[in-house]
Amino acid sequence: MSLNDAANEYKNKLYLELSKIGKGVSSDKRLEILDLLSQSPKSVDLLARQSGMSVANTSRHLKILRESHLVSCSKKGNFVVYSLASKEVEQLFYLLRDVGEQQLSAMRIIQQNLDAEESVRTLDLSTATKLLERNDVELLDVRPVEEFSAGHIPGAINIPMDQLFERVDSLDTNKDIIVYCRGHLCALTNQATKMLNENGHNAYSLNESYFDWRQFMGQQA
Numbered sequence: 429m430s431l432n433d434a435a436n437e438y439k440n441k442l443y444l445e446l447s448k449i450g451k452g453v454s455s456d457k458r459l460e461i462l463d464l465l466s467q468s469p470k471s472v473d474l475l476a477r478q479s480g481m482s483v484a485n486t487s488r489h490l491k492i493l494r495e496s497h498l499v500s501c502s503k504k505g506n507f508v509v510y511s512l513a514s515k516e517v518e519q520l521f522y523l524l525r526d527v528g529e530q531q532l533s534a535m536r537i538i539q540q541n542l543d544a545e546e547s548v549r550t551l552d553l554s555t556a557t558k559l560l561e562r563n564d565v566e567l568l569d570v571r572p573v574e575e576f577s578a579g580h581i582p583g584a585i586n587i588p589m590d591q592l593f594e595r596v597d598s599l600d601t602n603k604d605i606i607v608y609c610r611g612h613l614c615a616l617t618n619q620a621t622k623m624l625n626e627n628g629h630n631a632y633s634l635n636e637s638y639f640d641w642r643q644f645m646g647q648q649a
Contacts, residue, residue: 461499470511472486546618548633564603566603567585570609571589592623604631607632617634618635
């Protein structure tokens, strides 16, 4: 084998391995699974419920994600729990999201249309962190309990979206409320904000994730 042949074989093998990552992220539903796992580890059943897929379809997508080395799993009692394989995978997912928002005009239009449709006031992270220095501002995380427990913005309180309507009266109407959920790809932040405003609160939508907050705070340090 010549030196050029050896170099080409080396290169081709590496690109073939790297292409497995591309296969892992080449499905909208697998991207959704990565987003859900970036919030917290989850069982197949929970991933199926939260993504709206059958357990069988969810398992097929997880198999591809495992073959791509993007997720890992472990046994927890009677359940198999899946998680992102590394922090780098989490960063990869959010980088893909950011590139999509920058390069794909359709993504921006969909997001802008949602803001206009819900008619809510939105905040960026810089404005939100300044408001949170006040004593009359509450930060509300509307993600499920297991995601909040896995990590949340300091000072936030947790009322999952499916409990918010019945617990809305527990929130102080004298305090402004900043709402956040899973970030740019989640519509629940705007929906929760609209519902709070319709029930006598002064709420703002922070359409950013816990990951986005960590990145923002790291840049401020």
